[in-house]
Amino acid sequence: MTGHTAGPEIERLIQLLARLPGLGPRSARRAALHLIKKKDQLMTPLAAAVADAVDKVTVCSRCGNVDTVDPCTICADPRRDPATIVVVEDVADLWALERANATNGTYHVLGGTLSPLDGVGPDDLNIASLIDRATAATGSGQPAELVLAVNATVEGQTTAHYITDQLTGLDVKVTRLAHGVPVGGELDYLDEGTLTAAMRQRGEF
Amino acid sequence: MTGHTAGPEIERLIQLLARLPGLGPRSARRAALHLIKKKDQLMTPLAAAVADAVDKVTVCSRCGNVDTVDPCTICADPRRDPATIVVVEDVADLWALERANATNGTYHVLGGTLSPLDGVGPDDLNIASLIDRATAATGSGQPAELVLAVNATVEGQTTAHYITDQLTGLDVKVTRLAHGVPVGGELDYLDEGTLTAAMRQRGEF
Numbered sequence: 246m247t248g249h250t251a252g253p254e255i256e257r258l259i260q261l262l263a264r265l266p267g268l269g270p271r272s273a274r275r276a277a278l279h280l281i282k283k284k285d286q287l288m289t290p291l292a293a294a295v296a297d298a299v300d301k302v303t304v305c306s307r308c309g310n311v312d313t314v315d316p317c318t319i320c321a322d323p324r325r326d327p328a329t330i331v332v333v334e335d336v337a338d339l340w341a342l343e344r345a346n347a348t349n350g351t352y353h354v355l356g357g358t359l360s361p362l363d364g365v366g367p368d369d370l371n372i373a374s375l376i377d378r379a380t381a382a383t384g385s386g387q388p389a390e391l392v393l394a395v396n397a398t399v400e401g402q403t404t405a406h407y408i409t410d411q412l413t414g415l416d417v418k419v420t421r422l423a424h425g426v427p428v429g430g431e432l433d434y435l436d437e438g439t440l441t442a443a444m445r446q447r448g449e450f
Numbered sequence: 451m452t453g454h455t456a457g458p459e460i461e462r463l464i465q466l467l468a469r470l471p472g473l474g475p476r477s478a479r480r481a482a483l484h485l486i487k488k489k490d491q492l493m494t495p496l497a498a499a500v501a502d503a504v505d506k507v508t509v510c511s512r513c514g515n516v517d518t519v520d521p522c523t524i525c526a527d528p529r530r531d532p533a534t535i536v537v538v539e540d541v542a543d544l545w546a547l548e549r550a551n552a553t554n555g556t557y558h559v560l561g562g563t564l565s566p567l568d569g570v571g572p573d574d575l576n577i578a579s580l581i582d583r584a585t586a587a588t589g590s591g592q593p594a595e596l597v598l599a600v601n602a603t604v605e606g607q608t609t610a611h612y613i614t615d616q617l618t619g620l621d622v623k624v625t626r627l628a629h630g631v632p633v634g635g636e637l638d639y640l641d642e643g644t645l646t647a648a649m650r651q652r653g654e655f
Contacts, residue, residue: 251545252518254502261496266484267477268470276470278542280500281507281516291466292500295485297459299493302486311486313457337483340456 255281307378309354309371311336319343319351326350328387330378332408333394334358334401342394350392353378358400359407367407376411383416393421460486512583514559514576516541524548524556531555533592535583537613538599539563539606547599555597558583563605564612572612581616588621598626 255277263273280288304310305317312318319325329350333339339352355370367373375391382389393408395401409419424442426435435443460482468478485493509515510522517523524530534555538544544557560575572578580596587594598613600606614624629647631640640648 251516251523252506254499254506254518255516258499258503261492261499262470264492265467265473265481267473267480272472274545275472275542277503278516278540279471281503281541284504284507287466287469288500288504292497292504294459294463294466295493295497295500298463298482298486299489299497301457301459302489311456311460311483313459318456335483336486337480340479 308352309336309356309374310339310352324349328382328385328389329392330375330382330390331392331394332375334396334404338394338396348392350390355395355404358395358398358404360400370404372408372411375408379412379415379417388418389416390418390420393419395421397422397424513557514541514561514579515544515557529554533587533590533594534597535580535587535595536597536599537580539601539609543599543601553597555595560600560609563600563603563609565605575609577613577616580613584617584620584622593623594621595623595625598624600626602627602629 258280259270259273259277262268262276263270265273268276280291301313302311303313303315305312305315305320307316307320310317310319314321320327326349329348330353331339331342331348331350332353332355333342334355334357336354339354342348342352353371353375355372355375357365357370359365359367359370379389379391391408391412393405395405405421412419423446424439425446426432426439426443432440463485464475464478464482467473467481468475470478473481485496506518507516508518508520510517510520510525512521512525515522515524519526525532531554534553535558536544536547536553536555537558537560538547539560539562541559544559547553547557558576558580560577560580562570562575564570564572564575584594584596596613596617598610600610610626617624628651629644630651631637631644631648637645
């Protein structure tokens with residue numbers, strides 16, 4: 246990748262960096278050079294940080310979140326409401342909702358969406374464990390709520406419908422995120438589906 | 451960065467990844483998640499690769515290239531012509547020329563360009579060692595050539611002029627890269643300076 250003139254260790258570093266999302270071959274080379282130039286300030290700490298993460302990172306056996314403890318910090322937090330389960334496709338979505346402080350509920354990470362064409366069926370996602378959690382939550386006496394915070398894509402909505410079907414007969418309130426105009430968004434740039442949804446779900450000012 | 455709900459090791463990894471060029475906070479989070487998901491295939495090898503690079507990477511004491519040996523693979527290669535010294539600003543430029551197999555000469559990495567406004571003077575660049583090498587090359591009996599492969603920017607050209615001044619009195623041929631139309635480039639998209647240079651330096655078909 247460098248023209249085979251740098252050492253094999255540098256080549257290997259570039260190859261691995263190029264496999265990170267968002268980094269192509271060119272930016273992987275730039276990143277490797279940057280690391281080499283900032284050896285003490287960046288490369289050495291990064292080596293330690295990646296090794297640390299390899300050691301410590303684990304998946305929460307309850308909700309599928311990644312953390313360094315199991316159950317994860319959110320599941321273990323007594324201030325979080327275990328009867329409100331926010332269902333997300335991916336940990337990145339969980340992180341986004343946490344940054345927004347959008348809920349004091351707990352999460353359930355599906356690990357993807359149903360996609361028959363790609364061979365992703367219900368057994369490939371954390372759906373069975375979600376149904377178990379929902380069933381347990383209904384038995385606790387508290388009203389349970391499942392917030393389907395999946396992406397507004399065809400796959401996301403298909404998955405949402407499948408989950409809703411599985412919950413038939415259970416006393417669980419199933420909700421989903423509102424569609425509407427993004428805060429700070431300009432109407433002129435929004436698609437018609439969003440505008441129609443925002444109009445239909447309009448609220449009092 | 452994740453909303454302080456993931457472990458400190460994950461936060462630290464994201465923070466360090468965000469300091470790589472080309473990765474902002476958002477793509478650093480995506481990269482960290484990708485690493486976590488591909489723990490065995492990617493995160494563990496990356497930890498080893500970065501640690502290896504920390505151990506092995508060194509700067510060539512002769513030309514300023516980065517490699518895992520000193521002198522670097524290029525300087526040590528008997529097939530490379532030590533009397534042709536290709537002067538580049540940065541190791542990234544050296545790598546680019548090597549990928550193109552553009553020369554069988556050796557290199558000299560300046561480590562930047564003269565920039566009085568940013569406080570970068572001749573002593574901050576590897577210019578003295580370049581003059582030493584040029585002087586040594588003229589004494590070898592072979593005709594020596596210094597190819598100024600610096601960027602076609604004001605700073606690059608200023609640096610090229612400074613180096614040329616320092617070589618006064620030495621029997622060194624000083625050349626620079628040709629300006630012209632990039633291979634595969636469309637004239638319509640090129641700036642006027644490039645077109646004028648390409649016309650002036652036109653060759654026989």
